[in-house]
Amino acid sequence: MKLTEIFKKNTYSLSFEVFPPKTDDVYDSVKTATEKIAKLSPAFMSVTYGAGGGTSRYTLDIARGVKEQFGVESLAHLTCVSSTRDTVKERIAAFKAAGIENVMALRGDIPKGMENADRSTWHYRHAVELVRELKESGDFCIGGACYPEVHPESGSQSEDIRYLWEKVEAGCDFLTTQMFFDNNLLYNYLYKIREAGIIVPVIAGIMPITNGKQVERAIKLSGSFMPQRFKMLVDKFGSDPEAMKQAGIAYATDQIIDLFANGVTNVHVYSMNKPDVAAAIQKNLSSIIGKNA
Numbered sequence: 001m002k003l004t005e006i007f008k009k010n011t012y013s014l015s016f017e018v019f020p021p022k023t024d025d026v027y028d029s030v031k032t033a034t035e036k037i038a039k040l041s042p043a044f045m046s047v048t049y050g051a052g053g054g055t056s057r058y059t060l061d062i063a064r065g066v067k068e069q070f071g072v073e074s075l076a077h078l079t080c081v082s083s084t085r086d087t088v089k090e091r092i093a094a095f096k097a098a099g100i101e102n103v104m105a106l107r108g109d110i111p112k113g114m115e116n117a118d119r120s121t122w123h124y125r126h127a128v129e130l131v132r133e134l135k136e137s138g139d140f141c142i143g144g145a146c147y148p149e150v151h152p153e154s155g156s157q158s159e160d161i162r163y164l165w166e167k168v169e170a171g172c173d174f175l176t177t178q179m180f181f182d183n184n185l186l187y188n189y190l191y192k193i194r195e196a197g198i199i200v201p202v203i204a205g206i207m208p209i210t211n212g213k214q215v216e217r218a219i220k221l222s223g224s225f226m227p228q229r230f231k232m233l234v235d236k237f238g239s240d241p242e243a244m245k246q247a248g249i250a251y252a253t254d255q256i257i258d259l260f261a262n263g264v265t266n267v268h269v270y271s272m273n274k275p276d277v278a279a280a281i282q283k284n285l286s287s288i289i290g291k292n293a
């Protein structure tokens with residue numbers, strides 16, 4: 001099923017993300033985590049794609065398993081920046097052959113050491129090129145990434161939104177946001193993109209921070225602003241794993257309830273292959289999920 005059909009229902013929904021194993025030896029543990037998360041019956045599950053090779057091999061495998069074995073709709077990620085046109089064409093054909101209907105079209109991060117390279121020779125420079133290719137090559141439901149706190153490479157938010165508009169015009173059916181820890185940043189951003197004429201569904205991406213070490217990495221990757229309330233929580237509980245887990249789940253739950261109360265209907269949880277975290281958040285919202293928005 002295309003995810004747009006799910007978004008049309010206008011009911012409060014939660015979806016979860018898994019990432020494929022980086023090495024073969026942990027494949028089974030990722031499969032087990034995926035199965036446990038699928039058993040929560042989320043609206044859909046996304047499977048990330050490693051930009052520089054690495055975890056990309058298993059994306060299709062896991063996305064297909066989620067759909068066929070566990071009966072949960074899947075969203076397979078695909079990046080393009082370090083790929084050739086032929087490789088991307090092959091991947092798209094493989095997605096199609098496997099019955100994947102939903103693809104998240106991403107540029108991917110620029111590989112280390114290539115930041116200052118001559119980009120004129122690259123086969124792909126921006127996600128919009130992949131969106132066009134997916135649109136031409138099949139009947140996919142296409143997602144794109146968006147950044148309430150501006151993509152780190154953008155000169156300004158208005159420039160970022162202008163390129164986002166182009167990406168949506170090229171064929172994105174929905175957008176998923178980068179993680180954020182202050183909902184007001186999202187509300188502000190939604191107002192601006194709607195005003196710019198971007199009217200596709202926007203899925204809010206929420207990252208539950210459940211251990212102190214994860215904070216630094218998450219902030220480094222996303223450049224997200226940490227509200228004082230969140231900083232206090234990490235300072236206080238960051239060194240106590242069980243306490244931090246409980247506090248992180250509570251913070252994410254609180255964020256999601258506020259989003260639902262303010263007109264956002266679909267939330268994607270960056271569940272990081274942690275079924276217990278996904279289950280705890282879902283349980284906290286059990287009387288809300290599935291209700292009409």
Ligand code: FAD
Pocket residue numbers: 047048049050051052077078079105106107108109110125126127128144145146151152153154159160161163164167176177178179205
């Ligand atoms: P783009 O849309 O190409 O944007 C990148 C930058 O280029 C922005 O600054 C934008 O404003 C600018 N830009 C866009 N179009 C143009 C243009 N035509 N001309 C000039 N500038 C332009 N990474 C992975 O490796 N694997 C994953 O599975 C993955 N999943 C993700 C899921 C979500 C929801 C998000 C938010 C990010 C994900 N990422 C993933 C990270 C993503 O690949 C990086 O953030 C990357 O740096 C940008 O990807 P993009 O698709 O947003 O790129």
